[in-house]
Amino acid sequence: xxxxxxxxxxxxxxxxxxxxxxxxxxxxxxxxxxxxxxxxxxxxxxxxxxxxxxxxxxxxxxxxxxxxxxxxxxxxxxxxxxxxxxxxxxxxxxxxxxxxxxxxxxxxxxxxxxxxxxxxxxxxxxxxxxxxxxxxxxxxxxxxxxxxxxxxxxxxxxxxxxxxxxxxxxxxxxxxxxxxxxxxxxxxxxxxxxxxxxxxxxxxxxxxxxxxxxxxxxxxxxxxxxxxxxxxxxxxxxxxxxxxxxxxxxxxxxxxxxxxxxxxxxxxxxxxxxxxxxxxxxxxxxxxxxxxxxxxxxxxxxxxxxxxxxxxxxxxxxxxxxxxxxxxxxxxxxxxxxxxxxxxxxxxxxxxxxxxxxxxxxxxxxxxxxxxxxxxxxxxxxxxxxxxxxxxxxxxxxxxxxxxxxxxxxxxxxxxxxxxxxxxxxxxxxxxxxxxxxxxxxxxxxxxxxxxxxxxxxxxxxxxxxxxxxxxxxxxxxxxxxxxxxxxxxxxxxxxxxxxxxxxxxxxxxxxxxxxxxxxxxxxxxxxxxxxxxxx
Amino acid sequence: xxxxxxxxxxxxxxxxxxxxxxxxxxxxxxxxxxxxxxxxxxxxxxxxxxxxxxxxxxxxxxxxxxxxxxxxx
Numbered sequence: 001x002x003x004x005x006x007x008x009x010x011x012x013x014x015x016x017x018x019x020x021x022x023x024x025x026x027x028x029x030x031x032x033x034x035x036x037x038x039x040x041x042x043x044x045x046x047x048x049x050x051x052x053x054x055x056x057x058x059x060x061x062x063x064x065x066x067x068x069x070x071x072x073x074x075x076x077x078x079x080x081x082x083x084x085x086x087x088x089x090x091x092x093x094x095x096x097x098x099x100x101x102x103x104x105x106x107x108x109x110x111x112x113x114x115x116x117x118x119x120x121x122x123x124x125x126x127x128x129x130x131x132x133x134x135x136x137x138x139x140x141x142x143x144x145x146x147x148x149x150x151x152x153x154x155x156x157x158x159x160x161x162x163x164x165x166x167x168x169x170x171x172x173x174x175x176x177x178x179x180x181x182x183x184x185x186x187x188x189x190x191x192x193x194x195x196x197x198x199x200x201x202x203x204x205x206x207x208x209x210x211x212x213x214x215x216x217x218x219x220x221x222x223x224x225x226x227x228x229x230x231x232x233x234x235x236x237x238x239x240x241x242x243x244x245x246x247x248x249x250x251x252x253x254x255x256x257x258x259x260x261x262x263x264x265x266x267x268x269x270x271x272x273x274x275x276x277x278x279x280x281x282x283x284x285x286x287x288x289x290x291x292x293x294x295x296x297x298x299x300x301x302x303x304x305x306x307x308x309x310x311x312x313x314x315x316x317x318x319x320x321x322x323x324x325x326x327x328x329x330x331x332x333x334x335x336x337x338x339x340x341x342x343x344x345x346x347x348x349x350x351x352x353x354x355x356x357x358x359x360x361x362x363x364x365x366x367x368x369x370x371x372x373x374x375x376x377x378x379x380x381x382x383x384x385x386x387x388x389x390x391x392x393x394x395x396x397x398x399x400x401x402x403x404x405x406x407x408x409x410x411x412x413x414x415x416x417x418x419x420x421x422x423x424x425x426x427x428x429x430x431x432x433x434x435x436x437x438x439x440x441x442x443x444x445x446x447x448x449x450x451x452x453x454x455x456x457x458x459x460x461x462x463x464x465x466x467x468x469x470x471x472x473x474x475x476x477x478x479x480x481x482x483x484x485x486x487x488x489x490x491x492x493x494x495x496x497x498x499x500x501x502x503x504x505x506x507x508x509x510x511x512x513x514x515x516x517x518x519x520x521x522x523x524x525x526x527x528x529x530x531x532x533x534x535x536x
Numbered sequence: 537x538x539x540x541x542x543x544x545x546x547x548x549x550x551x552x553x554x555x556x557x558x559x560x561x562x563x564x565x566x567x568x569x570x571x572x573x574x575x576x577x578x579x580x581x582x583x584x585x586x587x588x589x590x591x592x593x594x595x596x597x598x599x600x601x602x603x604x605x606x607x608x609x
Contacts, residue, residue, distance in 0.1 A: 040556075040557070040558040040559075040560075041555055041556045041557075041558070043556075044556050044557075044558055044582075044584050045558065049582075049584075050582075131584075131587075150555065151555070151560070172560045173554075173560075173563075195580075197600065200580050200581070200582045201580075202558070202559055202578070202580035203558040203559055203580075234598040234599060235600075236538065236580070236581050236598075236599075236600035237581050237598035237599070237600070238580075238581060238582065393608060393609070394609055396577070396603075396609070397606075397608065397609035400602070400603070400605055400609075401605070404605060444560055444574070444575055447560060448578070
């Protein structure tokens with residue numbers, strides 16, 4: 001029987017990227033005990049080490065809030081949450097100052113405009129040295145007095161009397177159970193792909209969304225696919241691609257020798273071109289040329305889209321005791337498109353800080369419930385089930401069949417109701433029949449099994465949200481509904497569990513945030529999607 | 537493919553790669569006191585191990601291939 005270790009803390013933070021470290025540091029400022037758990041190593045965790053751009057809004061640098069807001073509203077095609085978009089700008093300067101005071105160095109880069117693309121607007125970002133800022137965040141979290149537990153995969157949240165009171169998981173190098181009882185929990189294990197080649201996000205398997213969903217939280221933004229691309233020559237080699245003269249900024253040439261038609265602020269050009277039969281698509285680089293393919297981050301949403309729906313600007317959620325930040329918080333700050341560079345990292349800092357303060361305030365007035373009822377029994381079972389099975393299906397094979405279903409461009413990038421439904425049928429089978437029969441022979445495989453389970457749930461969320469949104473908008477393109485539909489879809493799609501079923505529903509966007517309906521469709525949406533007709 | 541076996545001639549057994557790998561690819565061989573590339577198929581080519589290894593004992597190549605898809609596995 002594996003051993004069990006139980007610890008208590010005021011605030012538990014799950015995930016140690018930019019958001020998790022900020023949450024830890026800011027919660028410590030309020031004098032509460034903080035425990036930060038990561039299935040990898042804080043300082044090398046999540047997308048943070050690979051992100052180099054940090055959006056900073058500062059009026060003294062000549063920035064004007066209405067202009068910055070207008071960029072996100074229009075580029076994000078009006079499904080951004082304007083309250084959060086504004087917070088996401090106004091808080092950035094303070095978070096930037098925090099980082100500078102901890103030793104993070106920023107510099108300006110004048111990026112050349114991308115050929116054939118309009119400038120998005122006035123928003124700009126400062127740049128940091130990759131990886132270095134993540135290491136500094138770890139040091140600062142430790143200096144602030146946070147307890148860091150590396151290499152423990154949290155599997156599920158503990159819920160008692162409708163409130164989240166901690167979480168449990170196991171060390172990836174051993175099969176012990178770790179239970180963390182906490183007055184407040186901050187979910188920072190956000191985003192998730194299908195371990196597709198091309199983007200270094202293989203440890204991001206939608207764990208935060210999956211755990212929060214299973215605990216009853218509402219999840220949003222799953223239909224807005226992240227459009228990053230990679231090279232066909234070395235699809236998995238992120239570093240190799242980035243060293244090759246940053247080819248993502250060169251002119252794209254299709255198989256007919258013509259430049260790929262840009263669609264302005266819509267970023268699925270590669271997919272549109274491939275779908276029309278004009279791949280391979282090449283791009284000149286400093287030292288030759290590469291062949292570019294899309295879907296590098298397949299299974300992930302645009303930053304700040306996917307995640308737990310926020311209940312308040314303190315990053316609380318619909319479940320007492322549960323907070324979320326970074327890409328685990330679906331605050332829709334950027335809408336349907338990644339509308340300005342650097343918003344991913346700065347948004348993680350902004351929401352991380354707010355979640356840290358919010359969770360600390362909650363912990364200061366809350367007591368831990370006495371006893372654990374039967375909450376731990378279910379957790380124990382959930383953690384160890386794959387290790388107890390002597391056979392069935394390996395997590396690597398289940399991941400592979402999931403990838404075969406979900407990664408080809410015609411499922412999550414060029415969508416159609418028929419194909420989404422077909423993929424959903426298969427994914428429901430994977431989730432219903434293969435996932436419960438996955439087995440693990442050691443703790444490493446136990447991690448893979450839990451990751452696979454979460455990825456399958458993420459796939460179901462993406463398919464259901466994409467089926468629900470019967471229109472096209474930003475990074476959600478339906479060839480059976482190739483127009484934006486303001487009448488029906490100035491709304492967010494949310495998902496939650498009801499009687500063991502995933503239910504999708506709409507949450508309307510406040511009318512004050514709608515695009516000006518007295519303007520013509522072409523004025524509201526200047527860029528055309530393939531197949532879109534204009535009613536004259 | 538991707539991460540290569542740890543060069544045992546160069547490895548000093550410090551365990552940094554085991555600790556920092558986001559995908560849990562390495563393990564320590566406690567008897568030999570050397571790191572071992574135990575799960576290379578899970579490598580995502582981030583190269584943290586290459587960058588942080590004090591003895592330059594780890595190499596990551598830009599190619600990565602996956603297993604054939606089979607009927608069950």
